Amino acid sequence: MHRVRGVVARSKGAPVSVETILVPDPGPGEALVRVQACGVCHTDLHYREGGIGEEFPYLLGHEAAGIVEAVGPDVSDVAVGDFVILNWRAVCGHCRSCRRGRPWYCFSTFNATQKMTLEDGTPLSPALGIGAFAEKTLVAAGQCTKIDPKAPPTAAGLLGCGVMAGIGAAINTAEVGRGDTVAVFGCGGVGDAAIAGARLAGAKTIIAVDLDERKLDWARSFGATHTVNARNADPVQVIKEITDGNGVDVAIDAVGVPETYRQAFEARDLAGTVVLVGVPRPDMEITLPFIEVFGRGGALKSSWYGDCLPSRDFPMLIELYLQGRLDLDRFVSETIKLDDVEAAFHKMEKGDVLRSVVVL
Numbered sequence: 001m002h003r004v005r006g007v008v009a010r011s012k013g014a015p016v017s018v019e020t021i022l023v024p025d026p027g028p029g030e031a032l033v034r035v036q037a038c039g040v041c042h043t044d045l046h047y048r049e050g051g052i053g054e055e056f057p058y059l060l061g062h063e064a065a066g067i068v069e070a071v072g073p074d075v076s077d078v079a080v081g082d083f084v085i086l087n088w089r090a091v092c093g094h095c096r097s098c099r100r101g102r103p104w105y106c107f108s109t110f111n112a113t114q115k116m117t118l119e120d121g122t123p124l125s126p127a128l129g130i131g132a133f134a135e136k137t138l139v140a141a142g143q144c145t146k147i148d149p150k151a152p153p154t155a156a157g158l159l160g161c162g163v164m165a166g167i168g169a170a171i172n173t174a175e176v177g178r179g180d181t182v183a184v185f186g187c188g189g190v191g192d193a194a195i196a197g198a199r200l201a202g203a204k205t206i207i208a209v210d211l212d213e214r215k216l217d218w219a220r221s222f223g224a225t226h227t228v229n230a231r232n233a234d235p236v237q238v239i240k241e242i243t244d245g246n247g248v249d250v251a252i253d254a255v256g257v258p259e260t261y262r263q264a265f266e267a268r269d270l271a272g273t274v275v276l277v278g279v280p281r282p283d284m285e286i287t288l289p290f291i292e293v294f295g296r297g298g299a300l301k302s303s304w305y306g307d308c309l310p311s312r313d314f315p316m317l318i319e320l321y322l323q324g325r326l327d328l329d330r331f332v333s334e335t336i337k338l339d340d341v342e343a344a345f346h347k348m349e350k351g352d353v354l355r356s357v358v359v360l
């Protein structure tokens with residue numbers, strides 16, 4: 001049993017607090033990871049707001065890299081000392097999707113079996129089955145993806161959630177190809193990663209949409225060729241103007257509200273693809289003109305974790321990073337301590353940061 005500090009959301013909407021938590025030694029199929037860096041993702045804030053579930057208290061943090069400190073008796077695919085990125089979709093290998101050769105959709109992903117707890121024994125719900133705003137965390141061994149230790153933890157950890165989700169939304173879900181036109185709604189960590197992904201994939205036009213000028217400046221630095229401030233202009237109209245009246249081949253909603261989804265739907269060219277990677281709140285509903293859903297053809301897709309396969313995509317993207325072809329460091333606006341997560345949420349809400357990364 002390990003007594004460590006972790007960031008806990010005790011109840012809906014309440015500020016998070018740093019608490020002493022108890023982390024069991026790894027049992028069968030589990031790994032104990034000493035967390036080195038963990039990014040603050042909007043999904044952590046969704047958890048704190050009660051937008052994901054009501055299983056408080058939550059141990060937040062899920063965008064992390066660290067060193068494997070111990071493994072359960074039967075674990076052979078990761079070893080003590082490995083430098084790993086934690087993933088929140090450990091592939092099972094035998095569900096109906098895995099059996100059909102589509103493990104990135106695995107319908108039976110899994111987490112550690114044992115519970116981490118508060119000091120009084122109250123079980124914690126780890127965010128996305130990870131809980132990495134903590135000095136140590138217990139995960140399923142399959143949640144650990146080994147990568148090249150030459151990459152710094154601050155950059156590597158980002159691939160554990162938001163950056164992978166964004167890049168994957170572009171390259172895996174949308175299958176952006178050379179010469180495509182792409183629009184990205186919402187230029188936070190996820191949206192900018194979608195922009196970086198679209199650039200890697202060879203898109204010729206990448207239009208960034210946000211409500212905040214600073215976000216649009218950053219979006220340009222990741223590869224946006226055009227920007228639209230949706231406070232001052234109708235993004236659908238501007239996107240059509242930029243694309244000779246046609247709309248884009250791929251429209252990615254990295255906000256996840258009905259307004260941006262509708263804009264993505266309308267800003268798309270015939271036979272184009274809409275990808276939803278932002279996470280809607282449970283109470284939200286959308287209305288779309290049904291005849292247009294048919295008439296415009298193409299595809300309306302959602303992207304879980306960028307449809308990534310961690311064992312395939314994490315090492316590949318780290319390789320691109322080490323070659324200087326994918327700038328992960330640019331996502332890191334600031335490095336902070338565990339005690340600063342609540343303040344980081346406020347900075348995120350105000351749009352002051354792309355990613356605050358807790359360094360341990």
Ligand SMILES: NC(=O)c1ccc[n+]([C@@H]2O[C@H](COP(=O)([O-])OP(=O)(O)OC[C@H]3O[C@@H](n4cnc5c(N)ncnc54)[C@H](O)[C@@H]3O)[C@@H](O)[C@H]2O)c1
Nearest residue numbers: 042043162165186187188189190210211277278279304305
């Ligand atoms: N699908 C996945 O697997 C996955 C993984 C990680 C995060 N997410 C989700 O992706 C979303 C974005 O996460 P993030 O960390 O980048 O958040 P963020 O808060 O850093 O970024 C959101 C951006 O959207 C902009 N925005 C808000 N309303 C807008 C509007 N109406 N029009 C245009 N822009 C608008 C904001 O100004 C901000 O720049 C969240 O919903 C998060 O939960 C999904």
Ligand SMILES: [Zn+2]
Nearest residue numbers: 092095098106
């Ligand atoms: Zn499976």
Ligand SMILES: [Zn+2]
Nearest residue numbers: 041043161162
């Ligand atoms: Zn996340």
